[in-house]
Amino acid sequence: xxxxxxxxxxxxxxxxxxxxxxxxxxxxxxxxxxxxxxxxxxxxxxxxxxxxxxxxxxxxxxxxxxxxxxxxxxxxxxxxxxxxxxxxxxxxxxxxxxxxxxxxxxxxxxxxxxxxxxxxxxxxxxxxxxxxxxxxxxxxxx
Numbered sequence: 001x002x003x004x005x006x007x008x009x010x011x012x013x014x015x016x017x018x019x020x021x022x023x024x025x026x027x028x029x030x031x032x033x034x035x036x037x038x039x040x041x042x043x044x045x046x047x048x049x050x051x052x053x054x055x056x057x058x059x060x061x062x063x064x065x066x067x068x069x070x071x072x073x074x075x076x077x078x079x080x081x082x083x084x085x086x087x088x089x090x091x092x093x094x095x096x097x098x099x100x101x102x103x104x105x106x107x108x109x110x111x112x113x114x115x116x117x118x119x120x121x122x123x124x125x126x127x128x129x130x131x132x133x134x135x136x137x138x139x140x141x142x
Contacts, residue, residue, distance in 0.1 A: 027115055027123050031138040044141055054097055056087030069105045081105060102127045
């Protein structure tokens with residue numbers, strides 16, 4: 001009976017530690033975006049959960065001199081960049097999130113997307129079309 005209790009307590013402790021680790025390893029939060037072509041910081045994007053899927057919106061521009069999407073066409077043309085949703089419908093599949101889309105305001109294009117954490121403060125964001133892709137590294141804003 002003592003061994004069963006000890007084993008149960010140990011199992012519960014492992015489960016709690018695992019849950020804490022999984023919660024810490026989440027892309028939910030605010031991230032500084034880095035342009036993969038120029039290496040410059042561009043914005044802060046808040047990633048949040050809605051209906052079990054991850055979404056992201058711009059919450060801060062590093063250079064606010066152009067705060068509207070002039071390069072966008074259609075319904076996004078002339079919209080404020082701050083508040084614009086650029087990431088949506090990302091579903092967790094093991095250690096990555098995929099199945100959603102990401103929008104590039106500078107290129108006025110929407111791409112399939114995949115996200116994964118390198119560590120708790122480094123997020124890899126990949127936009128792709130067919131076999132062609134680009135990957136950016138985003139850093140958690142503390």
